[in-house]
Amino acid sequence: MTRLGLELWTLLTLAALLGLGVNLGAARPLPLGRPIDLQVGRGPLSLSEAHGYFQLRRAVFVDARSPEEFAAGHIDFAGNLPARELAAYEWQLDKVEKETPLIVYTDARSPGADRSVSLRLVELGYARVYQLPEGLEGWRARGFPLGTGKP
Amino acid sequence: MNRLARWVLGLVFLQAGLSKLHDPWGFAQAVDNYRLLPPAALGLVALFLPALETVVGGTLLLGWLRRGTAWATLGMLLAFELALASALWRGLNISCGCTAGSTTPLWWQLLWDLFLTALALGGLGLFPARSPSAGTPEEDGQNEAQRDSADPASAR
Numbered sequence: 001m002t003r004l005g006l007e008l009w010t011l012l013t014l015a016a017l018l019g020l021g022v023n024l025g026a027a028r029p030l031p032l033g034r035p036i037d038l039q040v041g042r043g044p045l046s047l048s049e050a051h052g053y054f055q056l057r058r059a060v061f062v063d064a065r066s067p068e069e070f071a072a073g074h075i076d077f078a079g080n081l082p083a084r085e086l087a088a089y090e091w092q093l094d095k096v097e098k099e100t101p102l103i104v105y106t107d108a109r110s111p112g113a114d115r116s117v118s119l120r121l122v123e124l125g126y127a128r129v130y131q132l133p134e135g136l137e138g139w140r141a142r143g144f145p146l147g148t149g150k151p
Numbered sequence: 152m153n154r155l156a157r158w159v160l161g162l163v164f165l166q167a168g169l170s171k172l173h174d175p176w177g178f179a180q181a182v183d184n185y186r187l188l189p190p191a192a193l194g195l196v197a198l199f200l201p202a203l204e205t206v207v208g209g210t211l212l213l214g215w216l217r218r219g220t221a222w223a224t225l226g227m228l229l230a231f232e233l234a235l236a237s238a239l240w241r242g243l244n245i246s247c248g249c250t251a252g253s254t255t256p257l258w259w260q261l262l263w264d265l266f267l268t269a270l271a272l273g274g275l276g277l278f279p280a281r282s283p284s285a286g287t288p289e290e291d292g293q294n295e296a297q298r299d300s301a302d303p304a305s306a307r
Contacts, residue, residue, distance in 0.1 A: 003218065004218045004219060004222065006219075007216040007217075007218055007219025007220070008219040008222060008223060009219075010216060010219065011203070011206055011207060011210065011216060011219050011220065011223050012203070012223075014206045015199060015202040015203035015205075015206045015207075016199060016202070018172075018202040018205060018206060019172075019198035019199045019201070019202035019203075020198070022172050022175070022198065022202065023175070023198055026175065028176065030175050030176065030179060030193075030194040030197055030198055031194050032194045032195050032198070033191060033194065033195060034191050034194070035189075035190035035191050035193075036179055036183075036190060036193050036194050038176075038179065038180050038183055038193075065244075066244070084244075084254075108186075109242060109243060109244055110243070110244040110245065111183070111184045111185075111186055111243065111245060112180055112181070112183065112184035112245055112246075113244070113245075115180055116180075116246075
């Protein structure tokens, strides 16, 4: 093996050992080689369960996208907590009980926005936080209603 | 130039690596946001990549394993640039995940990575001159001499 190859191999081995060591010592190790469940809060929730909550008005829907995207169309009666500027919008939660189910959603353009908003909601003490599976696209594909209704 | 490049890159990689090793779940989510990897690969990448950044950050600062370190640095930077460019291309609105909790816009991070790549190409002796007649610029030759004198063990 060339010297360069040997050096690269050494670096990769050291990194593998460091990574495995950190994972062994972690309170919540990452599963290796199989899919990770990255859901935040309660979950999972199916799309039809979410629709059930929607019809009975039992949950508050939270749009995690930007205010502009929210204005262009969202799930009816959803509130907007943009992941990028959460602090400025959190006051809207003042009137929301901690036991209220919160269903956070995003779309394919802003992947992960629902998770980061959910993390904050859990931090704020909300006990029933879910992410909408398949996001806004899934909701739309099922023909579930969109609108401009305020929460 | 040579030493400065190593230290700047070393500190950047060490800081980025350690901050992510501290929060592997957060980094797994950040990687997932790019929508480039299958779910089964997320755990391995979320652990191994920060670990490699940390190791390479360390060897950059210490000046150990210089050839391997230089190429690993370049390889990682190119991989990051490809990921960032593809996210920008697809119009994704995500956070970079480059260091834990960073909120830098993607295009800014891409520029920063390109700058680091230039630093690596210019300062880490990736393409050592084999012979003076190969038409290498004089400055490279000087870097080489400097590098060799700083590390007598690095015989080619």
